[in-house]
Amino acid sequence: MNKTMNEITKTTKLDNVGYDIRGPVAEEAARMAREGIDVIALNTGNPPTFGFFAPESIERAICDNIRDSEGYSDSYGIPEAIDAIRAYSESKGIEGLGYGDVFTGNGVSELISISLQALINTGDEILVPTPDYPLWTSVTTLCGGNARGYICDESADWAPDIADIKRKITPRTKAIVVINPNNPTGALYSRDNIAEIMNVAREHGLVVFADEIYDRLLFDGAVHHSCAAVAPDVFTVTFNGLSKSHMLAGFRCGWMVISGDRERAADYIEGIRMLSSMRLCANVPSQSVVKVALDDAYSAAPLLRPGGRLYEQRAFIYEAMNEIPGLSSTKPKAAFYLFPRIDIKRFNIRDDERFVLDFLHEHHVLVTHGRGFNWPEPDHFRIVYLPPLEDLWSIAGKMSRFLCEYVQE
Numbered sequence: 001m002n003k004t005m006n007e008i009t010k011t012t013k014l015d016n017v018g019y020d021i022r023g024p025v026a027e028e029a030a031r032m033a034r035e036g037i038d039v040i041a042l043n044t045g046n047p048p049t050f051g052f053f054a055p056e057s058i059e060r061a062i063c064d065n066i067r068d069s070e071g072y073s074d075s076y077g078i079p080e081a082i083d084a085i086r087a088y089s090e091s092k093g094i095e096g097l098g099y100g101d102v103f104t105g106n107g108v109s110e111l112i113s114i115s116l117q118a119l120i121n122t123g124d125e126i127l128v129p130t131p132d133y134p135l136w137t138s139v140t141t142l143c144g145g146n147a148r149g150y151i152c153d154e155s156a157d158w159a160p161d162i163a164d165i166k167r168k169i170t171p172r173t174k175a176i177v178v179i180n181p182n183n184p185t186g187a188l189y190s191r192d193n194i195a196e197i198m199n200v201a202r203e204h205g206l207v208v209f210a211d212e213i214y215d216r217l218l219f220d221g222a223v224h225h226s227c228a229a230v231a232p233d234v235f236t237v238t239f240n241g242l243s244k245s246h247m248l249a250g251f252r253c254g255w256m257v258i259s260g261d262r263e264r265a266a267d268y269i270e271g272i273r274m275l276s277s278m279r280l281c282a283n284v285p286s287q288s289v290v291k292v293a294l295d296d297a298y299s300a301a302p303l304l305r306p307g308g309r310l311y312e313q314r315a316f317i318y319e320a321m322n323e324i325p326g327l328s329s330t331k332p333k334a335a336f337y338l339f340p341r342i343d344i345k346r347f348n349i350r351d352d353e354r355f356v357l358d359f360l361h362e363h364h365v366l367v368t369h370g371r372g373f374n375w376p377e378p379d380h381f382r383i384v385y386l387p388p389l390e391d392l393w394s395i396a397g398k399m400s401r402f403l404c405e406y407v408q409e
């Protein structure tokens with residue numbers, strides 16, 4: 001057996017996968033940082049990097065439970081975490097959850113992999129939003145499936161375009177991914193919009209994957225509607241976790257909840273069980289904080305009100321970016337991302353990856369190009385607005401100066 005590296009790598013499917021934290025631009029930023037250049041990384045939503053920390057009760061809970069967390073847990077999770085997740089889900093209107101409907105995981109990321117691996121046969125199609133959180137497309141591709149993008153409409157506050165969803169359904173379509181609130185657009189979908197998506201899923205027998213990890217980070221008194229609560233009969237897998245709402249991204253603490261017509265999905269659920277037990281269990285110290293965290297599920301609320309850091313940072317970045325000639329954006333209703341549109345004619349932009357690389361080289365700020373979220377045109381980028389106001393002020397100034405002179409060759 002004398003396989004070259006080239007032959008081995010040929011068996012993977014890493015083309016056609018989007019990225020925000022991977023890829024050549026992020027690698028270039030890492031190289032610059034290794035050379036001692038101070039790079040501001042606005043490519044991941046990692047709250048502690050920017051001075052957001054978990055409530056003290058969580059730190060206490062992990063210390064108090066550390067001795068009991070040393071062994072494997074049941075592959076679903078520890079009972080206290082499962083009960084807390086059930087209670088939280090019920091508070092969102094996802095009812096009738098029994099033993100076996102809740103799975104804990106090492107972040108939502110791991111559960112996205114498990115849930116897609118258990119479902120996809122080669123050639124199956126999964127509807128994903130465009131733009132998407134790229135992990136959904138990547139994992140679908142790696143499982144041998146085809147991710148088909150449905151358009152989220154910028155002119156309608158980035159709401160999913162129902163007609164486009166219907167157009168994209170084929171006999172191979174198995175599931176639809178709904179990311180609400182949305183990364184990268186910061187959109188929050190109306191109940192009517194969700195009801196329409198769920199009607200389509202019901203009509204075509206699709207599994208709904210509802211990624212709701214930002215559901216506790218809402219501005220302006222907005223209300224979040226869970227897909228599974230809007231249509232309790234439709235088979236839905238709802239994803240959530242503590243990376244964002246409790247600023248605990250490093251704990252890798254996530255869960256998924258299965259609801260709706262489980263009888264029809266019995267084989268699929270068995271596949272999820274099998275995969276979930278193959279990785280033994282989720283990190284147990286992290287599970288030990290779920291109850292404390294969900295007893296205070298909305299601990300981030302003060303940050304989202306006028307005077308709160310996230311509220312003020314959103315207000316600033318939205319206005320500052322809109323003031324720059326050639327940029328325009330929709331005001332985010334949730335999460336901590338802005339997805340500005342670039343007037344590509346004005347700057348002769350044909351390659352948005354080149355655009356963010358040029359900005360990185362000139363100003364040492366790393367943002368993510370829109371195509372990293374599988375957006376088809378080179379006319380958007382995403383900025384994470386977690387840095388404090390004074391840093392955002394400086395970043396906006398850099399972008400303004402950069403675009404004053406920028407013309408892509």
Ligand code: PLP
Binds near residue numbers: 106107240241252253
């Ligand atoms: N889903 C969405 C929409 C995200 O934006 C992220 C992280 O940015 C994740 C899932 C991954 O979350 P976790 O940290 O729980 O793996």
